[in-house]
Amino acid sequence: MTHSSSSGAVLDRFSYDDAIVRKFVFASMLWGVVGMLVGVIAAIQLTLPSANVHEWLSFGRLRPLHTNAVIFAFAGNAIFAAVYYSSQRLLKARMFSDVLGRIHFWGWQLIIVAAAVSLPLGFTQGKEYAELEWPIDIAVVLIWVVFAVNLFGTIAVRRERHLYVAVWFYVATVVAIAVLYIFNNLAMPSGWTKSYSIYAGSQDAFMQWWYGHNAVAFFLTTPFLGLMYYFLPKAADRPVFSYRLSIVHFWSLVFLYIWAGPHHLHYTSIPDWASTLGMLFSVMLWMPSWGGMINGLLTLRGAWGKVTTDPVLKFFVLAITFYGMSTFEGPLLSVKSVNALSHYTDWTIAHVHAGTLGWVGFMIFGMVYWLAPRLFQAPIARPSWVTLHFWLATIGIVLYIIPIYAAGLMQGLNWRAFNSDGVLQYDFLTTVTKMVPLYWIRTVGGTLYLVAAIIGCINLLMTWANRPRIYDVPVYEAAPLSRGWRPPAVPQSTLPKGSVTDIGRAVDRFADLRWHRNLEGLPLAFSVCVAVAIVVATLFEVVPMFAIRSDIPRIASVTPLTPLETIGRDIYVSEGCVNCHSQMIRPLIAETERYGEYSKPGESVFDHPFLWGSRRIGPDLAREGVRNPSALWHMRHFNRPVDTSPGSIMPAFAHLLDQPLDFTAAQPAMTALQKVGVPYTAAELVGAADSARAQASRIEAQLISENGRSDGMQGMGERRVIALIAYMQRLGTDLGKPIDVAPAPSAAAPMAMGAAQ
């Protein structure tokens, strides 16, 4: 659509698609409330185990639902709203395709619904923030491609030569998430609802936290920085503080973030070099992150008076402050000696919630309140409620994080406390029951935040109700970009010739960053640079991780799980046990004294996926088979945890004592595992069900023997609980096992410890 302006230049006429933005805003708010509500329920479950009312709604299944909902549904839809609204205006072009936008929107909502149904049913890959099973993963990738085509298509038809910094961050998000999501989720299906990660043990752990950390980076950070660079200067009506700081912090962030993943795995069975890189790149990330904070806060210079009156700016200022605090705390927590204390504790939970409730949540609310009058073309229905939302939510955050920081510190210190006799001072259960009052305060804080969000939603709906009958769609005019644009030459260094060497002049020319202006006019080159930064940084760690075999010394006595134990492990994954129990004893005195010998890399070579966990709401289970081989104890514990562990906050898994065990489930599971490298023989696969039955009746006999009477025990060998008991009894026992002198040729055994062949 073109016409000639009075000056004779040919101008395009176009309008923006705001309907799609309205959709994403509503979806974000709706799912946000759902996700926060699930969070509050999960918080209550940690104080009142009886709130685990049904197997579909127990903590181990709701926790992933909470994280997935707030990350991918609340934050995700908000990101799309921000990208669709701001990109059109920054690129002076309507979105590339209205249809793709609708496919993107409805596809994403369907994915969320599929997640909300499948996670409570226990369909999970068992990896944090990557729980969704493979059919949903494929849908996520397809919809992400639709989003990418729509964004890059819009960039291609833009009428503004240079990409603004917000769009750089959007591009980085689209490219990085695609790479991360695909490679971490590669899995071998054993059916429509179950798959096994193609990676095992240390390598799977590495891939997971490469993904997990960068989900924080490229889903909860870069898109929100992009959002900040658009909505903050708009709301404050002030220029961005520093263009060159934008350049430096953007590229350093994109390049450095990718390396930092292994800081989630300090002192675990990953090689030291990976752990060291994870820590150092996190430390180096401190300033690149703070570059964003400075550019945000200093943009407000001259507009601070507005902050006192404009609730939108209040939200933004607090969000950016939380961003600054979290990105200082992140490098701090990644320092190995700090992490030795903080890992597995609530400190991580407090850190995450400062970042998500503070930074992500408040950026979203600020944006939504700024957008609402513009999208609905009506003033905010209840302006005073916006301020109320702000203060309620702020108090909610404070009440959430302070007790949880305290809980984290207490756990870290109590777990490592020895008395003067060199004996651990606290048994694990004591360190759990002490937390319950703090968990109550946290629940109150989270509830306040949720209530505030609901008030916001009502306000939004009331504003929407005041919309005009037909939205006014302004038409804009702009000249199309001329074809065949060549970037101008980068100006030479202003240093006089001869005053420094030619190299010095070249460095000066580079540091002046004028070349970057040209790159901003070349989106394809720009995107390739982003992809290269991400991929190169990844390969630097991934290649040695998979190539250096001596990093993961095989242990001859470690053999694959039996068929029954495999079924038990599937139950463990499906019930979400990994959300509360680690299986990774670190080489630290307090841990080896409490749990037994530290975990070795060679012990998890058959673990698809790895189940090292990230949090010890309950104790570590890596040596459970050594520490507690009693079948009866485990059965009583699953039935009603407080029977064996008074004060325990673990949900009951009584349904496992009722449901019949499907022994035929072992074979498809083992077949899939065999395809990803677990050395099961053909005979083992064929005899899987029989072997499982035989082991189940042995454990039933043990139950009867331990109990002294058969009543209540008879028939347990046919119930699902028996498989989980078998798995518990196996955990950590391989290390001390006598080695089979004549291993089958296909077995993984022949490699001696620590040495290649």
Next chain:
Amino acid sequence: MNDSSRSQGIAAGNSVPLAHDAHDCDGIREFDNPMPFWWSAIFWGSIFYAALYALYYMIGVGPSHVQEFDEERSVFFQEQAARLGDLQPTPATISSLMADPRMMQAAAGMFSANCATCHAKDGGGGTGPNLCDDSWINVKVAPDIFTVMSTGVVSKGMPAWDKRFAASQRVLLAAYVAHLRGTVPSQPKAAQGGTISPWALPAAAPLPSPAATPAKPVVSVVK
């Protein structure tokens, strides 16, 4: 633009030159302020720190996690052995330990962290038998407790603790269990096994001073 004009720009606040002209990002403008000095200093400082750290730990000079741990654990075991000395599961030693409140307190921590899961904190029993009454399953005399603890009763779900605890620690723990007998637990489990006669231990003699026995690392590690 040279540095002096940049700093003037900062001082003048609003009069900082914009980064580029004729660039309309939906009305958003960008200043061309330089990076704050402290920002650049910390950024380069963190890179310098990372380089030094990497050099020290990654080219093999600095100890690995496991090397550090092995050293720490060796010291820890030495201290523990020095504290306990070389204890034997004899009636005399058990009797002396039982009479030493400090030793019993130390053992209580070990018991509550490792044994209470099945035997309850006060020894009253749960999945495992009651340790406070006079009925015992595999024990006739006090040193038998040491044997059961060391080898376990796998068919009944009792693990062997010889890989988790050094012999001296097991002697101490056995004395603690012997000492539980006769105490009144809050929820006693019904008697299991046969009634046995009282411990009949010799009168408590002072323990040999730990200093008299050479301290040596007690390796209780699963190799």
